[in-house]
Amino acid sequence: MTPPVARTWGRRGHTPVFRVRGRSRRRTSVAALCCYKPGESSRLIHRPRGHLLLKGARKSFSWQDYRDLLVRAHIQLDGPIVVVWDNLNTHLAAGLKRYEAEHDWLTTARLPSYAPDLNPVEAVWSLVRRAMANTAFDTPDDLDRKLRRELRRIQLRPHLIDGCLTATGLVLTSPTPP
Numbered sequence: 001m002t003p004p005v006a007r008t009w010g011r012r013g014h015t016p017v018f019r020v021r022g023r024s025r026r027r028t029s030v031a032a033l034c035c036y037k038p039g040e041s042s043r044l045i046h047r048p049r050g051h052l053l054l055k056g057a058r059k060s061f062s063w064q065d066y067r068d069l070l071v072r073a074h075i076q077l078d079g080p081i082v083v084v085w086d087n088l089n090t091h092l093a094a095g096l097k098r099y100e101a102e103h104d105w106l107t108t109a110r111l112p113s114y115a116p117d118l119n120p121v122e123a124v125w126s127l128v129r130r131a132m133a134n135t136a137f138d139t140p141d142d143l144d145r146k147l148r149r150e151l152r153r154i155q156l157r158p159h160l161i162d163g164c165l166t167a168t169g170l171v172l173t174s175p176t177p178p
Contacts, residue, residue, distance in 0.1 A: 034120040042161035063093035123164035
């Protein structure tokens with residue numbers, strides 16, 4: 001619930017102070033896939049999830065949540081998927097690797113150890129954070145509403161998703177037939 005701060009105006013010599021309410025007992029996590037296919041418009045598939053910060057409760061996505069996101073993407077895209085994972089420990093979980101091996105419509109690859117500049121989804125998060133900067137939310141529901149609105153705004157603008165791929169310096173090429 002602490003707002004990300006971008007820039008603001010203030011009198012010279014007086015640092016502006018933002019007063020925000022105390023901590024919430026809720027955390028919001030979001031997983032997203034940037035989907036690219038030559039000749040078609042780019043797509044963003046995302047899944048926000050709220051977590052209650054209770055003792056012993058999970059505070060992030062599990063490998064089952066990522067599996068469900070892949071299944072949803074497979075249904076929406078109606079075809080085989082090549083997923084390029086970063087090295088998040090949940091992406092490397094044994095259950096997710098087993099699921100990848102059992103399904104022939106799913107092919108996976110890994111990014112180098114620490115390469116956020118090669119991940120187009122990082123540019124999506126940059127767009128979302130920029131849109132939410134200098135905003136203090138009254139309730140967790142306000143935060144969720146704004147987050148979903150910004151992700152939907154990006155979904156409706158495929159050129160933004162294309163720009164996220166361009167920012168990585170990677171190029172999408174269509175496969176050559178044998």
